[in-house]
Amino acid sequence: MTQPATAVLDAFTRAKGFMPTDEGLALYAAATDATTRLGLPLLEVGTYCGRSTLLLADAARAAGTVAITVDHHRGSEEQQPGWEYHDPDVVDPEVGRMDTLPTFRRTLHAAGLEDHVIAAVGRSPQVAAVWGKPLALVFIDGGHTDEHAAADYEGWAPHVAPDGLLVIHDVFPDPADGGQAPYRIYRRALASGAFTEVSATRSLRVLRRTGTNPPA
Numbered sequence: 009m010t011q012p013a014t015a016v017l018d019a020f021t022r023a024k025g026f027m028p029t030d031e032g033l034a035l036y037a038a039a040t041d042a043t044t045r046l047g048l049p050l051l052e053v054g055t056y057c058g059r060s061t062l063l064l065a066d067a068a069r070a071a072g073t074v075a076i077t078v079d080h081h082r083g084s085e086e087q088q089p090g091w092e093y094h095d096p097d098v099v100d101p102e103v104g105r106m107d108t109l110p111t112f113r114r115t116l117h118a119a120g121l122e123d124h125v126i127a128a129v130g131r132s133p134q135v136a137a138v139w140g141k142p143l144a145l146v147f148i149d150g151g152h153t154d155e156h157a158a159a160d161y162e163g164w165a166p167h168v169a170p171d172g173l174l175v176i177h178d179v180f181p182d183p184a185d186g187g188q189a190p191y192r193i194y195r196r197a198l199a200s201g202a203f204t205e206v207s208a209t210r211s212l213r214v215l216r217r218t219g220t221n222p223p224a
């Protein structure tokens with residue numbers, strides 16, 4: 009499997025975030041494959057502190073393209089104070105709300121990858137609504153409620169180029185393992201006839217846009 013540069017893998021391991029290394033390597037391989045074949049940019053929904061972004065940035069750098077990463081940087085529901093994934097270190101004390109943007113920028117800077125990433129700070133459906141370019145790969149790792157996951161799928165799946173890849177994180181067929189919203193959009197993508205599964209690495213699913221149907 010294609011591997012990221014050692015320094016990037018080290019930076020990934022040190023970065024705050026939620027992606028295990030085996031899933032990160034699968035994401036990197038998918039990103040490298042898609043952007044090399046198609047010569048188009050990569051896009052991520054759900055930047056957080058830039059852990060997975062590092063891998064997309066390294067793949068984009070190698071292919072001479074760019075990685076776009078979308079986040080409002082105010083955190084998902086489960087990252088708010090009092091919830092399981094809250095980190096008090098990423099709260100802006102002046103505003104009193106989460107702000108992961110400064111940590112994200114430090115992560116990218118330390119890895120020397122700033123020039124290969126465009127950060128879109130905003131709500132995913134609003135960014136998707138004004139987006140106008142086909143993408144080699146869309147990685148969905150944003151809000152994990154049905155409302156947010158469905159909006160991410162509906163907003164971004166149509167922008168995946170023919171033969172491009174749709175990657176979905178936190179797909180848990182068994183509800184005992186995790187929330188079901190990402191699993192539901194994964195099932196929806198397959199049922200649309202527009203995507204075919206390529207690989208599964210733990211909860212990371214890689215689908216290829218193979219059908220002539222528009223994603224539904």
Ligand SMILES: C[S@@+](CC[C@H](N)C(=O)[O-])C[C@H]1O[C@@H](n2cnc3c(N)ncnc32)[C@H](O)[C@@H]1O
Nearest residue numbers: 025026054056060079080083084131132150151
């Ligand atoms: C699970 S984290 C992303 C983890 C990251 N990919 C990593 O590898 O560490 C989800 C992120 O999605 C963002 N998010 C949730 N809903 C969003 C929305 N509707 N628009 C933009 N960002 C959103 C949150 O702010 C949070 O930073």
